[in-house]
Amino acid sequence: MRILEVTDLVKTFKAKRRFLKRSPEVICALNGLSFNLDEGETLGLVGESGCGKSTLARCLLKLYPVDSGHIVYRGRDITRLNPSQMKPLRCEMQMIFQDPSASLNPRMKIGNALMEPLVVHNIVPKDQRRDRVTELLNLVGLHADAMGKYPHEFSGGQRQRIGIARALTVNPRLIVADEAVSALDISIQAQIINLMTDLKARFNLSMIFIAHDLKVVEHIADRILVMYLGKIMEVIHSDEIKNARHPYTKCLLSAVPVPDPRAASHRQILKGEIPSPANLPAGCVFHTRCPIARRECAQHVPGLREIKGGHQVACGLV
Amino acid sequence: MDQSILEIKNLSTFFPFKGDRIYPADNVSLNLSRGKITALVGESGSGKTVTALSILRLIQRPGTIEGGEILFHTSDGGTVDILSLSKQQVTKIRGNKIAMIFQEPMSSLNPVLTVGDQMMEVLILHQRIDRRKAWQRAVEMLARVEISSPEARMGSYPHELSGGMCQRVMIAMGLSCQPDLLIADEPTTALDVTIQAQILTMIRQLVAESGLSVLLITHDLGIVAGYADQVAVMYAGQIVEAASTLDLFDRPRHPYTRGLLNSIPGAQQKSAKYLNPHKAENTTRADTMQKLMPKRVEKTFQGFKSIPGAVPDLSNLPAGCRFAARCERVVPQCTREAVRFACDQQHQYRCINPC
Numbered sequence: 001m002r003i004l005e006v007t008d009l010v011k012t013f014k015a016k017r018r019f020l021k022r023s024p025e026v027i028c029a030l031n032g033l034s035f036n037l038d039e040g041e042t043l044g045l046v047g048e049s050g051c052g053k054s055t056l057a058r059c060l061l062k063l064y065p066v067d068s069g070h071i072v073y074r075g076r077d078i079t080r081l082n083p084s085q086m087k088p089l090r091c092e093m094q095m096i097f098q099d100p101s102a103s104l105n106p107r108m109k110i111g112n113a114l115m116e117p118l119v120v121h122n123i124v125p126k127d128q129r130r131d132r133v134t135e136l137l138n139l140v141g142l143h144a145d146a147m148g149k150y151p152h153e154f155s156g157g158q159r160q161r162i163g164i165a166r167a168l169t170v171n172p173r174l175i176v177a178d179e180a181v182s183a184l185d186i187s188i189q190a191q192i193i194n195l196m197t198d199l200k201a202r203f204n205l206s207m208i209f210i211a212h213d214l215k216v217v218e219h220i221a222d223r224i225l226v227m228y229l230g231k232i233m234e235v236i237h238s239d240e241i242k243n244a245r246h247p248y249t250k251c252l253l254s255a256v257p258v259p260d261p262r263a264a265s266h267r268q269i270l271k272g273e274i275p276s277p278a279n280l281p282a283g284c285v286f287h288t289r290c291p292i293a294r295r296e297c298a299q300h301v302p303g304l305r306e307i308k309g310g311h312q313v314a315c316g317l318v
Numbered sequence: 319m320d321q322s323i324l325e326i327k328n329l330s331t332f333f334p335f336k337g338d339r340i341y342p343a344d345n346v347s348l349n350l351s352r353g354k355i356t357a358l359v360g361e362s363g364s365g366k367t368v369t370a371l372s373i374l375r376l377i378q379r380p381g382t383i384e385g386g387e388i389l390f391h392t393s394d395g396g397t398v399d400i401l402s403l404s405k406q407q408v409t410k411i412r413g414n415k416i417a418m419i420f421q422e423p424m425s426s427l428n429p430v431l432t433v434g435d436q437m438m439e440v441l442i443l444h445q446r447i448d449r450r451k452a453w454q455r456a457v458e459m460l461a462r463v464e465i466s467s468p469e470a471r472m473g474s475y476p477h478e479l480s481g482g483m484c485q486r487v488m489i490a491m492g493l494s495c496q497p498d499l500l501i502a503d504e505p506t507t508a509l510d511v512t513i514q515a516q517i518l519t520m521i522r523q524l525v526a527e528s529g530l531s532v533l534l535i536t537h538d539l540g541i542v543a544g545y546a547d548q549v550a551v552m553y554a555g556q557i558v559e560a561a562s563t564l565d566l567f568d569r570p571r572h573p574y575t576r577g578l579l580n581s582i583p584g585a586q587q588k589s590a591k592y593l594n595p596h597k598a599e600n601t602t603r604a605d606t607m608q609k610l611m612p613k614r615v616e617k618t619f620q621g622f623k624s625i626p627g628a629v630p631d632l633s634n635l636p637a638g639c640r641f642a643a644r645c646e647r648v649v650p651q652c653t654r655e656a657v658r659f660a661c662d663q664q665h666q667y668r669c670i671n672p673c
Contacts, residue, residue: 048510155628185361186537190581190624212510215583255515257540259582261563267544269519270512273480 002074003174003206004037004060009069011052011059011230015278025278029055031230031285032069034304039173042200042207044221044238046214046252048274052230053210057178060208061093062086073174091121094167098179100159104151110137110162111147117169136165140195157188164196168203175200176208181216193220214241214256223310226252229277229285232304235312245307245318248286284315292317322391323499323531324350324373329386331372340632342368344555346386350499355525355532357542357563359578360552363629366535369552370501373533374418375400375408390416393498414444417492421504423484427476433460434472437491444495459490463520482513489517493524503535518545539582543567551575554630554640561665571665571672574641577625639670647671 010032015025029052037043045053058064060071062078071079078089097103104113114133118124124132134144140161151159160180167175177196181189197220200207211217217224218238226234226249234246244250251270272289275281281288287297294317302316326348332339342365350356360366371377373388388400392415400408412418420426428436437456441447447455453472460468463486476484485505492500502521506514522545524530534546542549542563550560551572559572570576627644636642638653645652649671657668 048512157628185629186539186578187361187581187625188628190583191626193583194624213583214511219583251512255511257511257514257538257544259539259543259567259579261543261567263543267515267519269515271516273482273513274510 001039003039005072007034007070009033010067027278042221044217044224045210047227051227057176091170093174094172096167096177096180100163140165174206178210245313246315321352322349323352325389327387330384333381353529354547356548357534357546364552365555414495416499417497418501419488419492423488459494463490499531501533559667565665571667572669573645573647580623
C-alpha cells in the first residue's frame with residue numbers, strides 16, 4: 001500500500017525585495033516533484049546542498065505550505081489541511097533532525113522532552129507516561145536514568161538516540177530523517193544507522209532518509225531518489241546504484257571517496273558549482289555542468305522516464 | 319627512506335581542567351615526508367587539531383605546550399625547533415614557510431575586507447613586495463586554484479563567494495608565499511562531495527607540481543585512501559597507528575583502525591576478511607533481522623560492524639590502553655600498563671595484541 005503519493009510538488013521562496021529592484025527574487029526550491037513511498041519502504045534522498053532536500057522534507061510534513069501540487073497520505077489529500085486538521089496526523093508522521101543538540105531544548109530534562117508529545121497528543125494515560133518513556137529510552141539503547149538529565153550531559157551520538165526516541169513516542173508510521181547521521185563521527189554513525197534499521201523493521205516504519213552521503217543512503221534505503229536544483233534526476237533501487245544512468249548520479253558516485261587506496265584513480269570530477277536556484281538554467285537544469293551535454297539540452301526539459309522496473313531517469317541522452 | 323620536512327617528537331599539549339590537566343595531544347610523535355601528503359585521521363576530540371595548532375604555536379592560553387620537539391627542516395637545508403623559537407621568529411615561519419587552512423572557509427576570511435586585500439596583506443607582510451607586485455601575484459595565485467575571472471574576484475567580499483570558492487581563496491592565500499608545508503585542517507568537511515573532489519584533486523596536483531608537503535587532517539578514511547601517501551591514526555590524544563596508506567588499508571594492525579574501516583558504509587564487502595572472528599555473532603544478528611524484516615528489505619541490509627561505546631573522557635582516562643574498553647581483542651595486560659609503540663618495518667602501532 002502507498003503511504004505517500006506526491007505529484008508535481010512546487011515550492012518557491014520569495015527573497016527580500018532589494019533596494020531599486022522591481023520584483024523580489026523568486027527562489028524555486030522544489031520544481032515539480034512526483035514520487036511515491038510504499039508502506040515499510042525506505043526512500044533515500046541525495047543531492048548537493050541547496051538542491052531542495054530539506055525543503056522537500058518540511059513540505060511533506062506540512063511544516064512549509066506548498067505552492068502547488070498534491071501530497072496524498074494514505075489515500076487522503078493533506079495538501080490543503082489546516083494546522084488543527086493536521087494535528088491528529090502529526091502522530092503518524094515524525095521527523096528526526098540533523099543537529100540533535102539544536103533540536104533538543106537545552107533547559108528541558110530528557111524525560112520531559114520525551115513526555116511532551118504524549119501530553120500534547122494525549123495518547124498515553126498520565127500514570128503510564130513514565131513507563132512509556134523508560135521503554136523508549138531502553139529501545140534506543142539508553143538507560144532510564146537519562147530521564148533526569150539535560151541534553152548537554154550527553155554525547156552527540158546519545159543525543160541523536162534521544163532524537164530518535166522522541167520521534168517514536170507517538171507511534172508514527174512515517175519517519176522523515178533529515179541528515180540524521182551527518183553530524184556524527186564515523187564509528188557512532190554506524191551505530192545509529194544500525195539502530196534506525198532495527199527500529200524501522202521492528203515497527204514497520206516507512207522512512208524518508210535524507211543525506212548527502214550516497215554511501216550511507218545506499219546502505220539504508222530501498223530506493224534512492226537523486227535530486228538536483230529542485231528536480232528529480234534519477235530514481236533507482238539501491239542495489240542497482242552501480243548501474244545508475246544519469247550523468248549527475250554518476251558524477252556524485254565517483255566523487256564519493258572510496259576507502260580503498262587502489263581504487264581511487266578514475267574519478268570523474270564535476271566542473272563548477274550548483275547554479276543559484278533563483279536563476280535556473282533553461283532546459284535541463286544540469287546541462288551547465290553535465291559532461292555529456294549537447295546543444296538540445298539547453299532547450300527542452302527532459303521528463304522523468306522509466307527505463308525498467310522502477311528505475312526512472314530524467315535525461316534524454318542515456 | 320624519505321626525506322622528512324617536519325619531525326614531531328613527543329609533543330604534549332595540555333589544557334587545565336578542573337584543577338587538573340588534560341592532554342589533547344599526549345606524547346605525539348609524527349614524521350612528515352617532503353613532497354608527500356600525510357593524513358592525520360581520528361574522530362572529533364581525538365586531538366588532531368590541537369596537534370596541528372601546536373605545530374604553528376597557535377595554541378591559545380590557557381592551553382600550553384608542555385614539551386617535546388618540532389623539528390622543521392627548511393628547504394635550504396637548515397633545521398629549527400619551532401618550540402624553542404621566539405615569538406618573532408615563529409611569526410616569520412607562520413604563513414610564510416608553513417601555511418594553514420581551516421575547516422570553515424567562510425569564518426576564517428575577514429568579512430569586511432575584499433579577497434584581494436586579504437591576499438595582498440599576506441604577501442606584503444611576508445615577502446616585502448609593493449602593492450602592485452602583490453596584486454599581480456595574488457591574481458596569479460587565484461588563477462592557479464582555478465578561480466574563474468580572478469581579477470574580478472579580487473574585488474569581491476567573502477559573502478559573495480560560495481563555500482567552495484572561499485576554500486579555494488584560502489588555499490591560494492596559504493600558498494601565495496610558496497610555503498614548504500601546508501597544514502589543511504578538515505579543508506573539505508563543510509563542502510559537498512563534488513566540490514570536495516575538486517579541491518582535493520587540486521591539492522594533489524599542487525603537490526605533484528611544486529613539491530609542496532601537506533599535513534591533511536580529516537576524519538574520513540575515504541579521503542585518506544584517495545589522496546594521502548601516509549597516514550597516522552589518532553585516538554584520545556595519542557597516535558595509535560602510523561603507516562603508508564597502502565599498508566594501513568591492506569593490513570590495519572590496531573583494532574581501532576580496523577573498527578573505523580569497518581564502520582564505513584560500503585567498505586563491508588572489502589574488509590569482510592577482517593571480520594572473521596566475529597562472524598558467528600554477525601550471522602545471528604542477520605538471522606533475527608531476517609525474521610523481523612519484510613523480504614524486500616532483507617536483501618539490501620547487511621548490518622554495520624560498528625565500534626561499541628564512545629571515545630573516553632580525556633579528563634578520566636583509563637590506565638593502560640585507551641581503546642581497551644571498546645576493543646574486541648582486549649587481553650588482561652591491556653588495562654594494566656601503558657602501551658608503547660611497536661614497530662613492524664615502516665608500520666607502527668600501539669597495541670599489545672594487534673590484528
